[in-house]
Amino acid sequence: MESKFEFAKQLIREAGQLILKHLSDELVVEEKGRFDDLVTSLDKEVQDFLVTEIHKHYPADAILAEENNLRHSVTDGKVWVLDPIDGTVNFIVQRDYFAILIAYYEDGLGQFGLIYDVINDRLFHGGGIFDVYMNDELLSPYQDKPLSRSLIGGNSGMYAQNEHGIRDFIQQSLGLRVYGGAGISMGYVLTGKLMAYFSYLQPWDYAAAKILGDKLGYVLLTLDGNEPDFTHRQKVMFVPKVKLALIKKAISSHENS
Amino acid sequence: MESKFEFAKQLIREAGQLILKHLSDELVVEEKGRFDDLVTSLDKEVQDFLVTEIHKHYPADAILAEENNLRHSVTDGKVWVLDPIDGTVNFIVQRDYFAILIAYYEDGLGQFGLIYDVINDRLFHGGGIFDVYMNDELLSPYQDKPLSRSLIGGNSGMYAQNEHGIRDFIQQSLGLRVYGGAGISMGYVLTGKLMAYFSYLQPWDYAAAKILGDKLGYVLLTLDGNEPDFTHRQKVMFVPKVKLALIKKAISSHENS
Known part of the structure; x- marks a missing residue:
């Protein structure tokens, strides 16, 4: 290898x-x-x-x-x-x-x-x-800190529509950042500039970050909490494992897509 | 001087x-x-x-x-x-x-x-x-191009709430970008990475960009189209002069703030 x-x-x-x-x-x-x-x-x-x-x-x-x-x-x-x-x-x-x-x-x-x-x-x-x-x-693994001292990357449409309650969740953080590229944004997650990233992605958008993140304490899952299927575009999140329970709880009450 | x-x-x-x-x-x-x-x-x-x-x-x-x-x-x-x-x-x-x-x-x-x-x-x-x-x-003055081939910088809250119809306007562009700093974002306007920037700013956030932009074909105005007052926080736009009529038309039908 x-x-x-x-x-x-x-x-x-x-x-x-x-x-x-x-x-x-x-x-x-x-x-x-x-x-x-x-x-x-x-x-x-x-x-x-x-x-x-x-x-x-x-x-x-x-x-x-x-x-x-x-x-x-x-x-x-x-x-x-x-x-x-x-x-x-x-x-x-x-x-x-x-x-x-x-x-x-x-x-x-x-x-x-x-x-x-x-x-x-x-x-x-x-x-x-x-x-x-x-x-x-x-690179160091994810260092835990409060959501209220973190920034979240994402997709402006999902934020505006509050899909799965994402806007309600992000409003408990220091704010949304939208850079417009999944690779750049997930690189910012890996270096701690963003705590997490939410978007609507194709397999080639998330495949590399998923492997890299796994070594540093992150998971890439669909917004329903499942493994992505690597076959079609899905709404996904790239988040610290230690924050997964908190995030699932925040977005699970909104099953609007 | x-x-x-x-x-x-x-x-x-x-x-x-x-x-x-x-x-x-x-x-x-x-x-x-x-x-x-x-x-x-x-x-x-x-x-x-x-x-x-x-x-x-x-x-x-x-x-x-x-x-x-x-x-x-x-x-x-x-x-x-x-x-x-x-x-x-x-x-x-x-x-x-x-x-x-x-x-x-x-x-x-x-x-x-x-x-x-x-x-x-x-x-x-x-x-x-x-x-x-x-x-x-x-730096070169603003080079005109269609909104449908441009990116717009802004404030995620104003976008999500569609204040003054800003989201409707941005959805005719290639999208919203949110970097979270007025100075950085307006620097991107000056270099053409963004066509325009919308946010809720204090005088010290917009004073420098307003002077710089004036030399390159941009104006900094409140969303109502007035000069900012330099005394308190206001919703402002930093936009190309040649696009001002188009932008005023797009946001004038929404007088929601």
Whole structure:
């Protein structure tokens, strides 16, 4: 597993270089469905690069990825879960607050995860048998503190609609933060800038953070408290294990979705 | 004015050094009223440093500042408007996403403004007779683009309550972003990462951005479309002048506060 992990760390940094090389290009932006669900030619180019390199080195491995409908089940064999540009809207508008996400699973068990904040050159890596680092800095497990001294990351729509009572819960904290990228936001959870994160995510958005978080005292679950299914978009939470009972209690009385 | 402006740029960087020196200290945090309205001993120390240095160099100048109830009117003579740590909650929880804010007014006319993002060492400076820079990079005026290709910064409470129809308006954009610091957020407006910013602000939160923005095609107005009063907390917007008619139309049909 060590050599595969080293390969993944090098791969994600090379993909970051590919993005940086094209950072000033005029982007070709397409709408995938709604006006605010966007993809660029670079999303596809970066994913193609990742898939080609993985298959060159590990021809038998399978892929679950955002673009091009690559949908291998994580429970079946050796599977790489890829999001070439997580936070595409931020990438398009801000050229910031986006990340490359890679997770590696064997028969449904997370082996390692990587979140690469390209602009700030911050690579979160580890999980499984590996300790979790941000670049060369070993990250500490979640240090418990009161909700009233914590910030919560999330999705503005779920907050505005008070889905599952999330707004009532967040109003007991120091406030909501919305950065608009799942990878960036969950990286902030891993470094303690946010206590928790709530959003409506696809498997490639949460796969890496789930593996990384597991080593640092966090769980990634659906808002109903179940394991996410890795097949379709779900409302999920990324929260400290020691806060799970409190959070479940706060949101369990609101079964509105 | 040039020498005063140079003094202010040096002063704000020295104040940043003072914060960085104490960044790992255990902070003494006090509640000012509500549990989420916080101040630290460092807010006061940084403000004292700024006030002492200003009075050493300009003994006749007056101060309007967040801490210690310094409330000189900006319309009366030479007045420095100071926020030693804007985004105090972020500073306490994240040690990031905060800024030092300095604005200088003469008889109510903004002469220059400074926003210093200490952690990222990004100093926005200019306004009045000075061009606007981020560090050494000359900033461009607002480049018009559709709302449907823009992000909007704001206050989660005003969004959730749809105050003045703000949520309806933001839902025509690519989305809301909430960073939790007025200075940081308005810096993102000045660099085009956000098209506009809506929040509930004190004079020291908006004074610097108002002067800087005026040079780059932005206005800072209350949600009713009036000049802010520089005396108490008001709901304000920081928006491109060319979008003002569109925004006024969108929010004028909602006179709910």
